[in-house]
Every structure is written in C-alpha cells, then in structure tokens.
Amino acid sequence: MSYRFQFDVVLAQSDRFIEGAALTLQLSGEAIVFGTVIGILGALARTEGPRWLDWIVGAYVEVIRNTPLLVQVFLLFFGLPAVGVKFTATEAALFALTVNLGAYATEIIRAGIEAIPHTQFEAGLSLSLTRLQIFRHIIFMPALEIIYPALGAQFTLTLLASSIVSVVAANELTTVAQIIEGETFRSIEVYTITTLLYIAMALGLRSILALLGLVLFRRRRVVQPQVRMSGI
Amino acid sequence: MIHQFGIHDILYLLSGAGWTLILSAVTMIGGGMIGFCVALMRISSSHVLHGIAVVYIELIQSTPVLMVVFLVYFGPGIFGIELPKFPAAALALVVYSSAFFAEIWRGAIQSVPRPQWEASSALALTWLQQLRYVILPQAVRVSLPPTVGFMVQVVKNTSVTSIVGFVDVSRAGQLISNATFQPFRVYLWVAAIYFVICYPMSVISRRIERKFNVRR
Numbered sequence: 370m371s372y373r374f375q376f377d378v379v380l381a382q383s384d385r386f387i388e389g390a391a392l393t394l395q396l397s398g399e400a401i402v403f404g405t406v407i408g409i410l411g412a413l414a415r416t417e418g419p420r421w422l423d424w425i426v427g428a429y430v431e432v433i434r435n436t437p438l439l440v441q442v443f444l445l446f447f448g449l450p451a452v453g454v455k456f457t458a459t460e461a462a463l464f465a466l467t468v469n470l471g472a473y474a475t476e477i478i479r480a481g482i483e484a485i486p487h488t489q490f491e492a493g494l495s496l497s498l499t500r501l502q503i504f505r506h507i508i509f510m511p512a513l514e515i516i517y518p519a520l521g522a523q524f525t526l527t528l529l530a531s532s533i534v535s536v537v538a539a540n541e542l543t544t545v546a547q548i549i550e551g552e553t554f555r556s557i558e559v560y561t562i563t564t565l566l567y568i569a570m571a572l573g574l575r576s577i578l579a580l581l582g583l584v585l586f587r588r589r590r591v592v593q594p595q596v597r598m599s600g601i
Numbered sequence: 602m603i604h605q606f607g608i609h610d611i612l613y614l615l616s617g618a619g620w621t622l623i624l625s626a627v628t629m630i631g632g633g634m635i636g637f638c639v640a641l642m643r644i645s646s647s648h649v650l651h652g653i654a655v656v657y658i659e660l661i662q663s664t665p666v667l668m669v670v671f672l673v674y675f676g677p678g679i680f681g682i683e684l685p686k687f688p689a690a691a692l693a694l695v696v697y698s699s700a701f702f703a704e705i706w707r708g709a710i711q712s713v714p715r716p717q718w719e720a721s722s723a724l725a726l727t728w729l730q731q732l733r734y735v736i737l738p739q740a741v742r743v744s745l746p747p748t749v750g751f752m753v754q755v756v757k758n759t760s761v762t763s764i765v766g767f768v769d770v771s772r773a774g775q776l777i778s779n780a781t782f783q784p785f786r787v788y789l790w791v792a793a794i795y796f797v798i799c800y801p802m803s804v805i806s807r808r809i810e811r812k813f814n815v816r817r
Contacts, residue, residue, distance in 0.1 A: 372678075372679040372680070372681075431800065431803070432792075432796065434753075434799075434803065435753065435757075435795065435796045435799035435800045435803055436757070436792045436795045436796055436799070437757040437758075437760035437761075437771065437795055438757070438760075439760040439761060439763070439764075439771055440760060440771060440774070440788055440791050440792045440795060441792075443771075443774070443775070443778075443784070443788045443791075444784075444785070444788040444789070444792060447778065447784035447785075447788065448784045448785035448788045448789070449785070451783065451784055451785040452785055525662075525663075529663070529664070529665040529666075530665065531665075532665035532667045532668065533665075533667060533761060535667070535764075536764060543665070543667060543668075556671070556675035556678065557672070557675050557676060557678065557679060560668060560671040560672050560675060561672070563668060564664055564665075564668040564672065567663065567664055567665055567668060568660065568663040568664055571662075571663035571664075572663055575663075
C-alpha cells in the first residue's frame with residue numbers, strides 16, 4: 370500500500386469540524402423538539418380529532434414517510450422559492466428535518482396511544498379525573514413509556530439524517546467536511562474523522578436518551594432474558 | 602440550454618427510476634444475505650462472533666448512510682483503485698442495510714420462545730435443522746412486516762448515492778431541474794415517483810402486520 374495517510378493537514382481544521390458538529394447538534398436538537406411537538410399534535414389529531422383531520426394528517430404522514438428526505442430538502446430549498454417562498458439553506462434544512470421527523474413521530478406516538486386499552490380511559494372517568502388529567506396520567510405517560518425506545522431510535526436517525534441536508538450547503542458537519550475535502554483533497558482522512566464525529570454524537574444522544582428514560586419511567590422495568598443459541 | 606419540461610424529461614426521470622429500482626434490488630439481496638449472517642453471529646454463543654456482530658451493527662447504525670457512501674466511494678483510492686459508481690453505491694448500501702436487516706432478524710429469531718429450541722434439540726435435531734424447520738418458520742412471520750417496512754427505507758436511501766453522482770431518479774431530477782429551471786415541478790415528479798414505488802410496500806407491510814396480529 371503506497372498511500373500515505375495525512376491526518377495532520379485535516380486535523381489542523383479541527384475548529385471548523387467542531388463548529389460544523391455544533392451546528393449539526395443544534396439543527397437536529399431543534400428538529401427533535403419541534404418534530405416531537407408536531408408528532409404529539411398529529412397523534413392527537415389522528416386519535417381524538419374529527420375524521421377529516423385524521424385524513425389530512427394521515428396523508429401528510431404517508432407522503433413524508435414514502436419519499437426520501439433528500440427530495441424533501443430539494444423541494445423546500447429549490448422548489449418553494451419558485452412559487453414565492455424563500456428560505457436560507459439552514460432554514461430549509463431545519464424545516465425539512467422537522468417536517469420529516471414530525472411524520473414519523475406522529476405514527477410512533479399514535480401507536481402508543483392506541484396501545485392503551487379504552488377501559489383505562491373509562492376507569493379514569495370513574496375516578497372523576499378531568500380529561501386533561503386522564504390524558505396526562507393514563508394515556509400519555511404510559512403510551513410514552515411504550516414507544517420511548519422507538520422514538521429514541523427515530524431521534525438518532527434524525528441526527529444522522531441531518532448529514533443529507535449538506536446537499537443545500539447548510540453549513541453543518543457534512544457540508545464543512547465537503548469544503549475541507551475540496552481544500553485539502555484528503556477525502557479518506559476527512560470522511561473518517563467526520564464519521565467518527567457522527568458516531569460519537571449518535572452514541573452520546575443514545576446515552577442521554579437512555580438516562581432520561583430511567584428518570585422518566587421509574588416505576589416499571591421489565592427485563593427479558595435474551596435467547597442465545599448453542600451450536601455456533 | 603434551457604428547455605421546457607416535457608415528455609423527454611419524464612422519460613429520463615423514469616430511466617433514473619429504473620436505476621433506483623435496480624440499486625434497491627441489489628441492496629435488498631446483498632444486504633439481506635450479509636444481514637442474515639450477522640444476525641446468526643449476533644445470537645451465537647461464541648463470544649467472539651457475538652462481539653464482532655454487535656460492534657458491526659452498533660457502528661453502522663451510528664453512522665449516517667451518506668458517510669458510508671463517501672467512505673466506500675473514496676476508500677478504495679488508498680489502494681489506487683477507483684470503483685465505478687454503481688458498484689460503489691451498491692456496496693455502500695449493502696453494508697449499511699445489512700446492519701439493519703441483521704437487527705430486524707435477530708429480534709425475530711429471539712422472539713421465538715426458548716423452549717422451541719430446547720424441544721427441537723430434545724428431538725435430536727442438529728442446530729441447522731432446528732433453525733431451518735422449527736425456529737425460522739416462526740421467526741419469518743414476525744419479521745415480515747418490519748422487513749418490508751425497511752425495504753421502503755432501502756429505496757429511499759438509494760437517493761443518497763446521487764450525491765456522489767450515481768444517476769438514479771434523484772440525480773436525474775437534479776440534472777433536469779438545472780436544465781429547465783423548473784425545480785418545483787421536477788422535484789414534485791421525483792417525489793411522486795418515489796411515492797409510487799414506496800407506498801405499495803408500506804401498505805403491504807401494514808396488511809401483513811394486521812393479518813398476523815389477528816391470528817395470534
């Protein structure tokens with residue numbers, strides 16, 4: 370192998386990598402917060418709202434979940450200005466990530482709400498809890514506990530998918546990596562470092578979500594033993 | 602040259618969609634085969650195999666698909682090899698998808714209760730026979746809905762390979778958009794083509810899930 374790795378020229382740019390990573394974290398953090406809010410509202414609309422609202426939210430979910438994020442970013446950034454709505458690259462990126470996560474979160478949270486038996490709701494009524502109390506203590510928190518792992522996985526996917534918004538030069542980590550690659554021509558070194566940064570961020574996010582899960586759901590922990598087979 | 606968006610462009614988009622489908626099919630087959638092997642390693646009682654599988658799955662699931670594509674596309678340059686675009690795109694997506702297929706099938710296999718293993722081993726079946734005749738037929742039922750669901754992700758992930766220049770339907774859309782200056786219209790077409798490919802799979806995935814849940 371005659372190739373000489375030159376990490377030093379790339380590592381000299383570490384400040385820019387860190388800036389890019391910070392913007393990635395900020396973008397995906399905001400997308401996670403706003404996307405979850407959309408998810409809660411969407412799930413409520415689908416389970417409690419009138420039929421026409423259920424239909425509209427359902428169409429939103431299906432369209433977003435069955436088209437790639439890349440095309441959604443293109444439509445928002447290049448397509449909407451053509452019909453008069455303008456965004457900066459970072460705004461388009463945040464908007465696309467939020468709308469994307471919102472659709473997945475809607476479906477995940479709805480599944481959680483529908484997993485709560487209706488009799489629980491009636492039991493809450495018979496204890497003369499208010500509708501809000503019933504929603505909070507009997508439907509939302511238990512539902513959240515059921516779907517927490519799926520929601521957390523979706524958050525991680527959003528963090529990783531944020532690399533795709535580099536196609537509109539949103540200045541996050543992947544965009545920075547592409548610029549540095551263009552300057553130094555050290556593709557492998559640049560993308561190795563970038564990949565390691567993403568892995569670190571993803572593992573960090575998953576650890577934080579796991580800790581948050583322990584704090585949020587303290588009452589019930591069911592641990593199932595894993596089946597391992599003998600033979601190989 | 603700026604031209605009007607017309608029938609030629611739609612045909613060009615459809616030929617791009619053909620490449621999207623071919624790339625998706627290769628990814629599903631290749632990723633499925635490697636994923637199955639990794640799933641078996643993951644449930645193996647050998648600590649070494651188990652450890653390798655866990656690290657492989659965790660690393661890939663914590664990496665953006667775009668980074669896998671970049672590394673596979675630029676990586677062989679170390680050895681002075683330049684991979685053509687299709688094999689590079691396919692290899693990257695196969696590696697990426699295999700980690701997800703592995704986790705889906707690992708979960709399905711482990712959802713089969715342990716006594717099934719014990720019972721079949723009491724019948725003197727070999728390990729391969731246990732897997733083939735007792736465990737897999739039950740695991741397949743559980744794994745079908747998430748597998749088909751993940752196939753939708755596979756199709757969508759192929760769009761990322763357009764960033765390194767593979768001419769799938771997304772790249773075709775970009776090229777036409779640059780030539781016609783009608784991005785909104787072009788990307789709506791692109792989105793519609795993806796939707797037509799993906800939506801039926803989503804519906805099938807949900808149908809299978811409902812069917813199996815009712816029977817249980």
